[in-house]
Amino acid sequence: MRPLRTKAGVRKTPGRPARPSQSDGVDPVEVVCRLRPVPEGEERCVEQLDDTTVLVTPPANSQAFRYGTAKEQQYKFGTVFPDTATQKQLFDAVAKPLVRDLLNGKNGLLFAYGITGSGKTHTMMGSQQDGGIMPRCIDVIFNSIVNYQARRFVFKPDRLNSFDVQTEADAMLDRQREILNTPKPGKTPRKRRVPPTPGGGGGGGGGGSGSVTPDESDAASTRVPEVSQVSGLDEDNAFAVFVSYVEIYNNYVYDLLEEVAPENMKKSLQSRMLREDNNKNIYVHGASEVEVSTPSEALDALRRGQRRRKVAHTTLNTESSRSHSVFTIRVVQAPLDPRGEEVLDDKALMVVGQLSLVDLAGSERTNRTKNNGDRLREAGNINNSLMVLRTCIETLRENQLNNANKMVPYRDSRITHLFKNYFDGEGKVKMVVCVNPRAEEYDETIHVMKFAELTQEVVVARPADRPLDMGIGLTPGRRKANQILREAQRRLGSDGRPSEAEPSGGEAAAELAPVFCLGPVWPSMAMTPGEEEETVRCLVRFLERRVQLRATLLHELQRQQDAFRQLLVKTEMEMSALRQENAQLRASSDGSSRRTAALEARLASAEAANDSLNRRFRELNENQAALVNELGEKEMLLNQEGLERERVKQRMKTRMQQEKERLASDMKSRIKMNREMLKTEMRAKDEKLRALRDIINNEEAGFAVPSAPPAPAPRPRPSTANETATFRPSRSDPRLSGTPQPKRTVAATTRHRRSKSTDAEVWLDHRPGHVLELATIFQPKMKKRKSVTKLDAKDVINDKTSKYVLTHQDQDSQGEVETHMVKGDVLPTVGGGRAVVFSDMETLRLSNPGAKRPSDELGPGLDYELARERCATGIEGHAAGKRRKT
Ligand SMILES: Nc1ncnc2c1ncn2[C@@H]1O[C@H](COP(=O)(O)OP(=O)(O)OP(=O)(O)O)[C@@H](O)[C@H]1O
Incomplete structure (x- = not known):
């Protein structure tokens, strides 16, 4: 296709060569486009x-x-x-020139190409009332040769892609055999054979296989035939028409006109091979070629093939549109x-x-049809072919553009192998690209358009004109002369007299009459008195002329006998x-036949x-393709799993990071809280220490009772040098060990208050x-x-509870109850929970006051130590454990 670009945003194909010209003995592949109607x-x-x-x-x-x-x-x-174009318009423009070529002895190939449902079958077959290219081709062929047809079986296929000419006697024998082999009407109740009538319906196709169903013959009677014809044929040639019908399915070729007994109809067809004949033409070896004498016989064969196709595909559980079908018409002529x-x-x-008329299978990509199993293989084969x-086509185009000689892979598929000769210059190639303009079909349609674009750039050598008069020196107009002679003979009748309808007998009769009779009718024999003399003279003259004529005839007879004898001797x-x-x-020949048989x-x-190797291959x-697919899928799965793992890993990492951060911040706030608590404690201890120091100072100053409120004694801690100097209580301290002991006051802190509770x-x-x-x-x-009695989390974790007390009883070593x-x-935690921080016990x-306490044995010096210890240390605890100080 040559690109046209004017508007912005419309793509221009770069560097596309100009469309090939026809001046140099080549013709480009002619591609036309047909749009099918789209619902409103x-x-x-x-x-x-x-x-x-x-x-x-x-x-x-x-x-x-x-994808952009x-x-x-x-x-x-x-x-x-356009979608309004009629079947006739398309036929006249595209197929009729090919029929003209066919009748002049040239080859032609016409493809219908497009996606499924784009109208290929509609274009090729059409309907009864409005036939497509195939029935119109058949009609025009017979309209054109109707007066020049050879008698049936004069031309006979030699099964090597050529024809033999039979003598009239042999042809007649074959005709009689055909009549004898034709099943009598009424033998098969569901089918009837329509007798052949020139230009009419029904008729036995070649080989006695033209039976049609009543429906089909009714349909045939309602058919509207094409009436045009091609003129300019050589009238001195005799013509015969042969049709064959094959399909290519899964890269196997099947003969759709194969003679099969009705009981074997359901069995699948046998595949055929492609061979090359003596003239290097590729043909389907062993495919039936049926001689047809009327359009109805040809259409019967076409319908029979389609029926076989349907039955075979039903057996295979496939659809007809999944195969390529090739209907071939061969016209034989000889002088x-x-x-x-x-x-x-x-x-x-x-x-x-x-002329080969090809209805290609729909060009679908496997992923669109979502096929599997047989369907996938079928789609794969269609797409492959x-x-x-x-x-x-691309290789041909490349070779032509670059003047190269790259091998064209015709043999890679049956469909291209079968049509190799056409592309090598043995005929004209045309293609009808059927397009369904629906938006849904865009992705497929664009591939079809691209292929059509490429195809247009391929040229094929123009087939040479074949001289049909053969230059054999025969007089033109032989057929007409023979017809005139026959007509004259018919009119003359068997007795050689001119017929009533034409008393003069015409020119031909005049020429022929002396050869076959001894003269005009006898004169009147009546003897009238007085005229006897005259009558006798007249008779004598008449007889003399007859005798003369007889002598001439005898002489001619003698001459012809002699000539015949000589001819006989010579012969x-x-x-x-x-x-x-x-x-x-x-x-x-016997020797050659034996050698040929052995070679065959x-x-x-x-x-x-x-x-079988091919099949295996x-x-x-x-x-391999299936395994590669499987591998691909598995790899995809593995990739997906890897990605998923990576995602999970990433997620976990993020979560760990968040958790880490949360814990860190949790820890930080706890540390802060603990530090605060420690600080508070330290302050309390300082307070205690200060109070103790005050007590001690007061003791030293006369055991005055401090006026400060009682505070809890601080826990022992490393004393400063100053403190050591001023206060270092020990057992040896005379103030602690000596008597009299000063009266001591119990120091209390607000923290260590005894079960004083606020209202809140x-x-x-x-x-x-x-x-x-x-x-x-x-x-x-x-x-x-x-x-x-039993602690539950919800008792602690609520907004109301602020204090916790655990009560338990024990027996001490003296057996007393403690x-x-x-x-x-109960404090809130950073994580949103609650923790019990034990503060005291x-x-x-x-x-019994009379009982001796172990503490009494320690001596009065220890009382101070104990008191100090008791004052200085509190109990702190939380959920993780508790510290205790008594
Ligand atoms: N030009 C047209 N005018 C009217 N109807 C059409 C035309 N082209 C196609 N159709 C209709 O569209 C439908 C599908 O067409 P058709 O069967 O010819 O498609 P196809 O290309 O041969 O499909 P497949 O590849 O499946 O055999 C048919 O019903 C046919 O009648």
Whole structure:
């Protein structure tokens, strides 16, 4: 296609060569485009701009649009037929010139190419009332040769892609055989055979296989035939038409006109091989070629093939559109003999033209159809064969552009192998690109357009004109002369008299009459008195003329006898010479036949082996493709898993990081809190120490009771040098060990208050076991409290509870009851929970005043130490553990 670009945003194909010219003995492959109608309201992606140009616009939902690779593009074709174009318009423009070539002995190939549902079958077959290219071709052929047709079986296929000429006697025998072999009407109740009538319906196709169903014959009767014809044929030639119908499915060739008994119809067809004939033409070996004498016979054969196709595909559970079908019409012509009576038996004078009409399978990509199994293989084969067709066309184009000689891979697919000769210059090639303009089909349509664009750039050598008069020196007009002679004979009748209808007998009668009679009618014999003399003289004259005529005739007879005798002798001599020659030839022919048979047997076995190897190779290829697919899928899965793992890893990393940060901040706040608490504690201890120092100072100053409120004694801590100097209590200290002991005051801190509770505090009173009521004077004071025996998290984790006390009882070494009340603050944690921070513990010990306490044994010096210890240290605890100081 030559690109056209004017508007911005419309793509221009770079460096595309100009369309090849026809001046140098080559013709470009002619590509026309036909648009099929689109239902009202549906979005379109193809618009016709003028008679030769279409504009393809990517719709928003197309793959190419999504990937951003699509742009508006114009495509130019030989002709663009709009969706309103009729079948006749298309036929006249595209196929009729090919029929003219066919009748002049030239070959032609016409493809219908496009995606599924684009109208290929509609274009090729059409309907009964409005036939497509195939029925119209058939009609025009028979309209043109109707007066020049040879009698049936005069031309006979030799099964080597050529024809033999039979004598009239042999042809008649074959005709009789055909009549005898034709099943009598009524034998098969569901089918009836329509007798052949010139130009009418029904009729036996070649080989007695033209049976049609009633439906089909009814359909045939409603058919509207094409009435045009091609003129300028050689009238002195006799014509015969042969049709064959094959399909290529999964790269195997099947003969759709194969003779099969009705009971074997369901069995699948046998595949056929492609071979090369003596003239290097490729043909389907063993495919049936049926001689047809009328359009209805040809259409019967076509329908029969389609029926076979349907049955075979039903058996295979496939669809017909998944195969390529090739309907081939061959027209054979040969000159009549000098008398214009019979066909000359000379192969060198025979001319055969061939027209192949191909309905290609829909060009789909496998991923669109989502096929699998057989369907995938089928789609793969279709795509493969179309791909090979494309590759061949591309290689041809490259060779032609670069003057190269790259091998064209015709043999890679049956469809290209079969049509190799056409591309090598044995005929004209045309292509009808069928386009469904629906927007949905954009992604497929664009591939079709690109292929059509390439195809237009290929040129094929123009086939040479074949001289049809053969230059054999025969008088033109032989057929007409013979017809006149026959007509004259018919009119003269068997007795040689002019017929009533034409008393004069015409020129021919005048010429022929003296040869076959002894003269005019007898004169009147009536004897009238007085005129006897005259009558006798008249009779004598008449008889003398007859005698004269008789003598002439006898002489002529003698001459003809002599000539015949001489001819007979000569013929006899020739015959004996020929017999001898014949015997020699037969002997050598027998030898050749034996050699040929042996070679053919070898060839057949080699072909069978080749076929099975090919099949095996294909299977292996298919397996490999399947495995590659599987591998690809697995790799994809692995990649996906790897990605998933990577994602999870990343997620975990992020989460760990967050957790780390959270813990760090948690830890930080805890440390801060602990530090705060420690600071508070330190302050309290300092307070205690200060109070103690004050006490000691006061003691030293006269044991005055400090006026400061009682504060808890600080825990022992490393003293400063100053403190050491001023206060270092020890057992040896005379102030502690000597008597009298000063009266000591108990220091109390607000923190270590005894069960004093504010109104706002809510206590959680936890008594895990049975607590003995001691009825002591000192009782804890908890205005608001909740008593539990078993601790539950929700008792602690709530906004109300602010204090916690754990009560348990023990027996000391003296057997006295000791009651411990461990108290703590319920504080919120950074993580949003709650923690109990134990702050102090109260111990209530019941003891007998008379009993000796171990502490008494330590001496009075230890009391101070104990007191100091008790004052200085508190209990601190939390959920992780607790510290205790009594
Ligand atoms: N030019 C047209 N005018 C009217 N109808 C059409 C035209 N082209 C196609 N159709 C209709 O579209 C439908 C599909 O067409 P058709 O069967 O010829 O497609 P196809 O290309 O041969 O498909 P497949 O590849 O599947 O065989 C048919 O119903 C046909 O009648």
